[in-house]
Amino acid sequence: MKRLIYGRWIAIAAAMGAMSLSVPAHAQFGGVVFDPTQSAHATQQIFNEAKGLSNQATRIAQGSQTNLTLAQQLTQDIQMAGTALKIYNQSITTYNTIFNNLKYFNSKQIWRTAENALMNSSVQNTYGETSGLQSQLNGQSQNASTVWKIMNLAISGTSSSFWGNQIVGASDRLSTLAHIEAMDAASTQCLGAVGAYNAARTNATAANTALDNSIYDTSVLTNSEVEQLNLLTMSNSHQLQEAQAQGQLQACLAAQSAVANMDKRNQASQTINDANFRITQQANNPTYIGGGSQTWTTYY
Incomplete structure (x- = not known):
């Protein structure tokens, strides 16, 4: 970026030097003749170079703002990645709990107890006294x-x-x-x-x-x-x-x-x-x- 700016300044300086070293034309009557075309070209080139420098400064500022926005976005992305990692770990824990319940909760025979059967009463009734x-x-x-x-x-x-x-x-x-x-x-x-x-x-x-x-x-x-x-x-x-x-x-x-x-x-x-x-x-x-x-x- 700096080389480009220096190059443009050198071009401007060369143009100005050319203007100062140009041999003035001798007038027919012995006076110095001013060339308006060459002067206009030099002025336009200076204007263009100044405008280019202004545009370059604007792009540099925009690039700095873009870099700042990218840094903020990167920070948000890191936070979102941390949240996603937590959710993933919770999902893994839930899955392991369900899996272990299905795998180990099935072995329930050790809890089985024998329920005593309710026996029917048998009453002696010899003469109808317990009818x-x-x-x-x-x-x-x-x-x-x-x-x-x-x-x-x-x-x-x-x-x-x-x-x-x-x-x-x-x-x-x-x-x-x-x-x-x-x-x-x-x-x-x-x-x-x-x-x-x-x-x-x-x-x-x-x-x-x-x-x-x-x-x-x-x-x-x-x-x-x-x-x-x-x-x-x-x-x-x-x-x-x-x-x-x-x-x-x-x-x-x-x-x-x-x-x-x-x-x-x-x-x-x-x-x-x-x-x-x-x-x-x-x-x-x-x-x-x-x-x-x-x-x-x-x-x-």
């Missing part, structure tokens, strides 16, 4: 109340005279009757809960088996992310149903425990009441053996 109990326990009947009544001794002496003048909370007869009725209610509830649980387990056998086979399946389709999420959802649903059934059985056990506590409490209450009755009778009706002491008064 319907076996069907009830196996979930094949819905007559828990009837079955319970058949197996238990009915209450006799239910005439009005037998229950007459009995005060709730102060009557042994009414307390015993309440205990019997509470046992009837709790036991009927338990028989119904056991039958319903066994029936539900029987009806859900096919579904549980299908779910179990899908969980331990080693094919690619059942080990995809969507399929695994579906299996987890269904498994949670079955667990919820099982938890609800277990809750009913636990409620039954709680009711049975309450009834058993009634029996123990009545016995304890009866012991205190008997002691109080003896003390009261001894105080109101003192009787002593002839010639004896009052030792028996405090004996009970």
